[in-house]
Amino acid sequence: MDTIVEMKHITKRFPGIIANNDVSFSLRKGEIHALLGENGAGKSTLMSILFGMYQADEGEIYIRGKPVHIANPYTATKLGIGMVHQHFKLVHNLTVTENIILGMEPRKSFGRIDMASAQKNIEALSTRYGLAVDPSAKIEDITVGMQQRVEILKMLYRNADILIFDEPTAVLTPQEISELMHIMRRLIEEGKSIILITHKLKEIKMAADRCTILRRGAVIGTVQVADTSEEQMAEMMVGRTVSFKVPKKPSEPTDIILKIRNLCVKNNKQLLAIKNLNLDVKRGEIFCVAGIDGNGQSELIEALTGLRKIESGTIELNGKQIQSAPIRERTLTGLGHIPEDRHKYGLVLDFNMAENMILQTYFNEPLSKHGILNAEAIHRHSQDLMEQFDVRSSLGALSIGRSLSGGNQQKAIIAREIYRSPQLLIAAQPTRGLDIGAIEYIHRCLVAERDKGHAILLFSLEMEEVLNLADTIAVIYEGEIAGIVNADTTNENELGLMMSGSQKGVVPDYE
Numbered sequence: 001m002d003t004i005v006e007m008k009h010i011t012k013r014f015p016g017i018i019a020n021n022d023v024s025f026s027l028r029k030g031e032i033h034a035l036l037g038e039n040g041a042g043k044s045t046l047m048s049i050l051f052g053m054y055q056a057d058e059g060e061i062y063i064r065g066k067p068v069h070i071a072n073p074y075t076a077t078k079l080g081i082g083m084v085h086q087h088f089k090l091v092h093n094l095t096v097t098e099n100i101i102l103g104m105e106p107r108k109s110f111g112r113i114d115m116a117s118a119q120k121n122i123e124a125l126s127t128r129y130g131l132a133v134d135p136s137a138k139i140e141d142i143t144v145g146m147q148q149r150v151e152i153l154k155m156l157y158r159n160a161d162i163l164i165f166d167e168p169t170a171v172l173t174p175q176e177i178s179e180l181m182h183i184m185r186r187l188i189e190e191g192k193s194i195i196l197i198t199h200k201l202k203e204i205k206m207a208a209d210r211c212t213i214l215r216r217g218a219v220i221g222t223v224q225v226a227d228t229s230e231e232q233m234a235e236m237m238v239g240r241t242v243s244f245k246v247p248k249k250p251s252e253p254t255d256i257i258l259k260i261r262n263l264c265v266k267n268n269k270q271l272l273a274i275k276n277l278n279l280d281v282k283r284g285e286i287f288c289v290a291g292i293d294g295n296g297q298s299e300l301i302e303a304l305t306g307l308r309k310i311e312s313g314t315i316e317l318n319g320k321q322i323q324s325a326p327i328r329e330r331t332l333t334g335l336g337h338i339p340e341d342r343h344k345y346g347l348v349l350d351f352n353m354a355e356n357m358i359l360q361t362y363f364n365e366p367l368s369k370h371g372i373l374n375a376e377a378i379h380r381h382s383q384d385l386m387e388q389f390d391v392r393s394s395l396g397a398l399s400i401g402r403s404l405s406g407g408n409q410q411k412a413i414i415a416r417e418i419y420r421s422p423q424l425l426i427a428a429q430p431t432r433g434l435d436i437g438a439i440e441y442i443h444r445c446l447v448a449e450r451d452k453g454h455a456i457l458l459f460s461l462e463m464e465e466v467l468n469l470a471d472t473i474a475v476i477y478e479g480e481i482a483g484i485v486n487a488d489t490t491n492e493n494e495l496g497l498m499m500s501g502s503q504k505g506v507v508p509d510y511e
């Protein structure tokens with residue numbers, strides 16, 4: 001088999017950290033090569049070097065046998081390299097079509113953009129690879145899953161044949177994941193080669209030919225996937241054995257902390273996304289809202305946290321109606337939030353971590369006194385939190401939010417929210433994009449919160465997480481609760497039927 005990409009002895013330093021330490025990596029033509037490693041292991045950095053976004057401090061790159069200097073993504077594109085980034089790089093107020101053709105617009109007379117031909121080209125690609133998109137929709141109005149399909153189309157539109165997928169499945173539903181696997185196989189059949197970054201060992205087992213494991217910037221090894229078990233790969237990745245099961249005792253739910261009655265919420269298209277929804281969440285339980293992406297979960301989360309106006313109904317937290325309360329009041333009433341979109345709502349990316357860790361608490365002593373911030377106390381507080389939750393960054397509390405790897409940004413948000421120990425913690429996709437070591441840790445933290453008598457309202461698209469972590473599961477389908485079940489007595493099959501709308505379960509009567 002021909003080697004299409006060869007990276008030799010790549011070293012990349014950032015202030016205070018060696019992100020890639022003498023890394024050698026090769027991709028053969030027609031293979032899917034997985035890149036596995038903990039959050040912050042250096043995977044995205046390595047791929048950003050290949051895509052020309054960063055320059056290596058040392059090392060060489062050969063593409064199709066020839067030494068190359070990849071000065072920028074434009075050069076990478078010309079070399080046939082395409083990348084779907086971990087955090088999408090789409091322009092939110094442009095349409096799907098405009099994003100795909102950005103910088104490559106087909107022209108007609110007088111330099112006008114030939115939208116019709118662009119549209120046709122995109123439609124052809126989207127049918128050929130089964131990538132359903134709404135070409136005229138604005139990015140800000142479409143789901144994360146569709147945004148990703150736009151990113152893939154963008155790469156195909158540029159005729160890339162070396163395809164880098166940086167954690168593509170972290171944001172997808174199980175159905176979308178199997179579709180993506182199908183798409184990737186089709187891409188391989190058409191002569192493309194793929195580098196796949198994922199934390200999910202099952203996906204590596206399912207899709208990849210070889211797997212290279214990175215730990216703290218260095219290569220631990222490259223294995224043939226068929227000859228290596230999930231446990232072996234996990235151990236190479238974290239350097240210790242990992243447990244795949246969440247240890248927890250049966251829940252002991254007490255009184256109701258969150259009471260939702262007749263809630264109606266509209267989506268961005270002004271259609272009802274949540275329809276007369278009722279729910280009770282009790283202290284001492286992990287209550288999970290499960291469902292296929294786009295069935296109203298985001299709108300429900302936004303309504304609860306104050307990010308979206310409701311149409312009608314009531315939300316009672318801790319005995320207090322909060323449906324029209326400002327966000328700070330909800331926070332002070334006992335609400336915590338690990339948001340689905342960590343960049344939009346979780347962190348202020350241009351603030352440093354010290355500032356990010358005190359967003360809801362800066363007005364409290366000792367962080368400030370008489371309205372004046374105490375820089376030293378803030379720094380110490382954040383540094384402690386980051387150490388306690390193993391948030392890795394180059395400059396500790398002084399690191400800018402943007403510079404942390406995705407997984408470490410997520411860990412930082414979780415640290416901040418759990419530290420406040422809110423009575424109700426809304427956790428939306430809390431482990432999305434995290435490595436198994438970190439997932440194990442976060443799950444333990446959430447269970448510990450529960451055992452303190454707090455409630456966790458979990459939103460997860462991950463069937464395994466739902467079944468493993470939740471005590472009670474409410475399935476949401478088209479903005480309504482299709483059924484509520486006990487996590488111990490249900491199974492993947494029953495949930496799947498309710499999630500797809502083919503079966504209704506039991507819903508209690510609410511007064």
Ligand SMILES: Nc1ncnc2c1ncn2[C@@H]1O[C@H](COP(=O)(O)OP(=O)(O)O)[C@@H](O)[C@H]1O
Binds near residue numbers: 018041043392403404
């Ligand atoms: N632009 C940057 N500036 C400073 N540090 C960075 C930057 N990008 C990444 N890092 C650091 O380099 C390390 C590797 O990050 P990354 O490649 O994103 O990890 P992974 O993708 O494996 O999770 C992390 O410690 C991260 O904080």
Ligand SMILES: [Mg+2]
Binds near residue numbers: 044045166
């Ligand atoms: Mg990454």
